[in-house]
Amino acid sequence: QSALTQPPSASGSPGQSVTIPCNGTSSDVGGYNHVSWFQHHPGKAPKLIIYEVTKRPSGVPDRFSGSKSDNTASLTVSGLQTEDEADYFCSSYAGDNNWVFGGGTELTVL
């Protein structure tokens, strides 16, 4: 069982928006703004797409956005494209040089 809880799957049609939640506790997601999201295509290196809850690294489309409310962080993908089909997982700093991750959500673009 993962420390952070994500739904195993999500889906949407091209052009639609989908939001993926990442549920933690006050000791991780709720306690720090060091929440990140990663996009992972099978066989490739995971790619950082959101860090510090809302920030996007250079080169990541603004269709990807992050937010947080209490102990739940969320990733929203707007204007879904076929290439967005991938596994998405979250991570959070949990204090005392400890880190926790989510179980991953497989996003399908219908």
Place this chain on the structure above:
Amino acid sequence: QVQLQESGPGLVKPSQTLSLTCTVSGGSINSGDYYWSWIRRHPGKGLEWIGYMFYTGSTYYNPSLKGRVAISIDTADNQFSLKLYSVTAADTAVYYCARVGFSDYHFDSWGQGTLVTVSS
């Protein structure tokens, strides 16, 4: 652009030691800007942070693995390594190396991962 690549045996026998190496290219492992980390993903499950090391030798490990894990750095070869002792089938996973910013607190670069199976 920095790249990380894991290497090591894909099969380890129970009770033995799992050993993996991560080779870093396009950046110096002793730049002082990053922790060098190992993370794993069990089949069909989420990811688990194993631990990380700063180039000075400071190491931090997941409490659930403490006592069985050791991370080391070879600055001459720009590599860092993972040893996991007394493995069982529960240690079967895809192992990733990654770097996390010393002051940025996010994993910004990852390797592709390598599957390690624990089986006799």
